[in-house]
Amino acid sequence: MPDTENVPDPRPHLRRAVAQLAAVTAEVRPERLTDPTPCAEYDVKGLLQHVVGAARALAGVAAAGGFKRSGPLPTPQVADDGWGAAVAEAGDRLAAAWDDESLLTAKYDVPWGKSPGHGVVSFLVLELVTHTWDLNQALGRPVTLDPELSELALKVAETLPPEGKEGAFGAARPAPEGADVHTRLAARTGRPLD
Template identity: 40%
Template structure:
């Protein structure tokens, strides 16, 4: 009898976070007030949200209450976003290096899920937010299409249009042409207006 290898979502998560980090590093201080496709955030607030998400992942992985972490990190100097992101990422990688976390139930502000599912979900969130930053700063050509394909497949499974209430992070699907690039289709699927 052959057993299937167990899926480790951390390498793909690292790719998505690498991409996010590249986008954050490229942001200039004069771009921080640009609006983003993520309606609640300008670039500064979106970067603060991305740092906060890493802090939530670390807190939840360490067994703490991620609800106590603000949705947007503040108090970060305009020239220090990349450093803040890298520091938060290091904490996530240290905590989530423990293989046992992948099979443990992890409590997040919005659900309690197996660790593997948590890592997958945040992989796709970082993929979308990388597009948000790239769209707001004119760097769309720098994104990895493989990450978008994986995110689009995942969102179709766990955030189908018929299950959306309009109260969460996903708006109604926006119609785009069938030949649109994968990031445009991903953005439209999660309710952005590319």
């Protein structure tokens, strides 16, 4: 479970992370859906299915008091040219679910443990920003990513075990000397940098 006490209110960052992911997803063309991503288990379509499925499932955590599903997430079925709309809708629903400030102090059972809402939202920012980097890399970096979002995501990533035991990210890798924040985040979450 991430320790995010020193992270500012993550809800505005969640909205910005959703918008950034939507901007990158808008660049996806159907012929690119089978391209590989730095997240080794997913091609572009698989990554988008993961992000949309997780966003839809985790939007219900705030209202339900925790994650009420067992087993794998359902795989969303989206038309090849419909990913932009699907990501925007799922992301907006996810961000709206956490609008109430009182949710930040409540405790939730989530797939990575028991966490206050602040930690859940912070982890969601990390997840979205990291997968946005994955997608942007796979597409040839058509979008300039927000360094402030990556700074926050890196701060959250640094609270996780470097061995990658959270189940969401691989073991941390060394970042090249002088690497920008996006590259440092990618290295910390186990992405290949070559």
